[in-house]
Amino acid sequence: MSIINIPRLDLNDYTQGTAQQRHQFSQAIGKAFNETGFVIIANHGMDKTLIDLLYETVKAFxxxxxSTKLKYEIPGLAGQRGYTSKGKEKAKDAKVPDLKEFWQRGQDENPVVDELPSFDEVTGEVYRRLETAGRELLKAIAAYLCLEETYFEEKVIQGNSILRAIHYFPIDDPDSLPEDAVRAGAHEDINLITLLIGASADGLEVLTRDGTWYPVKAHGEDIVVNVGDMLQRLTNNKLKSTTHRVVNPPREMMKISRFSVPFFLHPKADMSLAALDFCIDAGHPKAYADVTAGEYLDERLREIGLKM
Structure with missing residues (x-):
């Protein structure tokens, strides 16, 4: 099995640590994001009670x-709020949709689930806590890049971040599936960074540099954090948006649901993703055209089938 640098880091070392601990944290997260694009984070502000309540609430929805869930599928929003039913989203260039349905909430204008009075409150609290943790992680990333620690702050406060609750639904007859159908096809995330609150089952895998797939597992209340395409573009590939997927379980486990809740930290639509000047040199020529975060999001939503 490939050796891959996915360290477990304590966010308290950055938010409450000494100058040396803060420096070590920013260097460690930067090194991992440069090599593999993934880290595991402890002490991120989410406790077990809230995580358990979140998954209980998500499963109830x-x-x-x-017919009830479809009341919350809102045409014209490209899945950015409310419910998205089965068969809608696929990985870029995939031939068949992922085996999932999901719910997304943002900063505001979120539909309220009448049948579950606690749903909006619980997902809102999780959203706020993960947004806070994500902003601290971006400060550490900015320090690693030798930017002002607050470089990302004005760009992400009241940005387009999304909390997504995913249900990988049971499959009673695996033989009936299209040949390439999987829970989540190989893809890269669109945003700056993603914070993933565990999952109810294994299945997340990362593509290593030598072309093999490596399973990623967070333990207890730890979360998995990875680089998205927007941060990769901004740093001209210095920080890696690594390909990952969620594989199907063994046949006998396909009848069991899998739940997962990632937080996609997005900036405001007008943030420029033009590569930072110091990330461009003779050995690393500019790799991407200049676009805004909003333009890039629009492009990617069309590629994955959520927007026409």
């Missing part, structure tokens, strides 16, 4: 009748 997806257990609602299909």
């Amino acid at each position: 997806f257990a609602l009748p299909e």
